[in-house]
Amino acid sequence: MTLFSFSSHELDFIDDDEFHEECGVVGIWTTQDAASLTALGLHALQHRGQEASGIVTYDGNQFHTHRGLGLVGEVFDDPRVIASLPGGMGIGHNRYATTGETQLRNVQPLYGDFEFGGFAVAHNGNLTNAQLLKQSLVRRGCLFQSSTDSEVFIHLIAISLYSNVIDRFIDAIKQVQGAYSLVALSKDMLIAARDPLGVRPLILGKLPYSQDENSWVVASETCALSSMGADFVRDIEPGEVIIIDHDGVRSIHPFADNTSSRFCIFEYVYFARPDSVIENKSVYMARKKIGAELAKESHVEADVVVPVPDSGVPAAIGYAEASNIPFELGIIRSHYIGRTFIEPTDQIRNLGVKLKHATNRAVISGKRVILIDDSIVRGTTSKKIVEMVRAAGATEVHLRIASPPTQHSCFYGIDTPAEEKLLAHTHSIDEMCKLIGADSLGFVSADGLYRALQEDKRNNQNPQYCDACFTGDYPIPLTDHDMQLVKSK
Ligand code: AMP
Numbered sequence: 001m002t003l004f005s006f007s008s009h010e011l012d013f014i015d016d017d018e019f020h021e022e023c024g025v026v027g028i029w030t031t032q033d034a035a036s037l038t039a040l041g042l043h044a045l046q047h048r049g050q051e052a053s054g055i056v057t058y059d060g061n062q063f064h065t066h067r068g069l070g071l072v073g074e075v076f077d078d079p080r081v082i083a084s085l086p087g088g089m090g091i092g093h094n095r096y097a098t099t100g101e102t103q104l105r106n107v108q109p110l111y112g113d114f115e116f117g118g119f120a121v122a123h124n125g126n127l128t129n130a131q132l133l134k135q136s137l138v139r140r141g142c143l144f145q146s147s148t149d150s151e152v153f154i155h156l157i158a159i160s161l162y163s164n165v166i167d168r169f170i171d172a173i174k175q176v177q178g179a180y181s182l183v184a185l186s187k188d189m190l191i192a193a194r195d196p197l198g199v200r201p202l203i204l205g206k207l208p209y210s211q212d213e214n215s216w217v218v219a220s221e222t223c224a225l226s227s228m229g230a231d232f233v234r235d236i237e238p239g240e241v242i243i244i245d246h247d248g249v250r251s252i253h254p255f256a257d258n259t260s261s262r263f264c265i266f267e268y269v270y271f272a273r274p275d276s277v278i279e280n281k282s283v284y285m286a287r288k289k290i291g292a293e294l295a296k297e298s299h300v301e302a303d304v305v306v307p308v309p310d311s312g313v314p315a316a317i318g319y320a321e322a323s324n325i326p327f328e329l330g331i332i333r334s335h336y337i338g339r340t341f342i343e344p345t346d347q348i349r350n351l352g353v354k355l356k357h358a359t360n361r362a363v364i365s366g367k368r369v370i371l372i373d374d375s376i377v378r379g380t381t382s383k384k385i386v387e388m389v390r391a392a393g394a395t396e397v398h399l400r401i402a403s404p405p406t407q408h409s410c411f412y413g414i415d416t417p418a419e420e421k422l423l424a425h426t427h428s429i430d431e432m433c434k435l436i437g438a439d440s441l442g443f444v445s446a447d448g449l450y451r452a453l454q455e456d457k458r459n460n461q462n463p464q465y466c467d468a469c470f471t472g473d474y475p476i477p478l479t480d481h482d483m484q485l486v487k488s489k
Helices: 032-046 077-084 132-139 151-159 164-173 223-228 265-271 285-299 312-323 348-357 380-391 429-436 446-452
Strands: 003-004 022-029 052-058 063-069 089-094 109-112 117-124 181-186 190-194 201-204 216-219 232-235 242-247 248-252 304-307 329-334 356-358 368-373 396-401 440-443 487-488
Touching: 022 032, 022 117, 022 181, 032 052, 032 077, 032 089, 032 223, 052 117, 052 132, 052 223, 063 117, 089 181, 132 151, 132 348, 164 181, 164 190, 164 242, 181 368, 190 216, 201 223, 216 223, 216 242, 216 312, 265 285, 285 312, 285 396, 285 440, 285 446, 304 312, 312 368, 329 380, 329 429, 356 380, 368 380, 380 396, 380 429, 429 440
Parallel strands: 304 368, 368 396, 396 440
Antiparallel strands: 003 487, 022 089, 022 216, 052 063, 052 089, 109 117, 117 181, 181 190, 190 242, 201 216, 201 232, 242 248, 329 356
């Protein structure tokens, strides 16, 4: 997570608060009860953000807002909360910040009263020039209420000299750099937009049962559609702005040079829910294929293939199928504690891993085990799991990772620690293996990962995905970072 820097006196107005977050967004255009549906959609997108959640609705007369810290089920558990959000149009947001204080003022959707009326925005992704924009906006008199990068959208729209909402919105997105999938709501329309490289996902769906023929859903992932009973229509394209109003759905492509897309490859590896379909590819099937590639690339003789649940399960199934080694649930995960990754200190994180995972001796004891996980970040999880599997009687433990080594931080919305805290940034594979305590360690290659995603291999001149976390090839300028306007975690 990148934090505001205090390096110059000029920047003292900027909070040292958390800035980066992974998120899920939902938008609803006209149905009986937008708030309930939005909450259902957010529920299905809970994996994209577990710290806070919010919904803004419009009832044809006024806007209503409820935002809170916690899981969707906690924030919207009281029926009176949903009842306080009347209206047929709504947008919602799940926020995931991994360290630091989560404050209510940072919880989205963000809302502002403008010349043209109320306007709410929910953002998934991360902007890379938000600090630079914020400096000049603050000098112009804009009063920031939060420390989230997303607030620059609100101020850019507010000061835009264009007269109508759409032109102001487009004016704003043309000034930002970075990754964004946005949903926004005015009294007349729902707007959805993806950045020109389409780094974060965003899809359009339709509500078939609504009395209104013109009822639409926008969501981060297709898994949200099933929970809302909506049908998939299509992915929103990179660089596309969709406007939904009483006349139906319109599409605008405001970026002339919008030639290639760079969807985040880590969404396929880890972040998206496995039942989602992105760009016509099932995330689950992609993960299985990554596992099969991994089996081909780093085969080892063993008795069982064991996933680190839940993130390693589909890849382990693919590995087991491709290698003809039996798949077994040798580690059982408790679903009653949160992601260990979000615990703030190493000590608590270590404890968290023990609470979260238990070994199933029946399938491990006396066996040569291939352990499969999706990624190694700091190495805490792998080290602990390898220790546990050995303690459960495994004779050999071979760790296989369904992504290339994570050597670089993400600046586009996947929370990763600073480079120097990434195990693969500071250690060779042999050193990592020794540190983790495995008998062998293997990662899928970048080409293997691309093959699993139905590409021949990585096109090094013009890569098909954003894979900066693995390659260091950042497709969008890191303006704030390069100008040292942000500091890393
Ligand atoms: P670590 O213990 O720091 O090496 O983290 C690795 C584990 O965290 C793996 O099991 C991944 O499934 C999971 N993971 C990887 N990236 C993230 C992320 N951005 N947020 C939460 N969990 C993650």
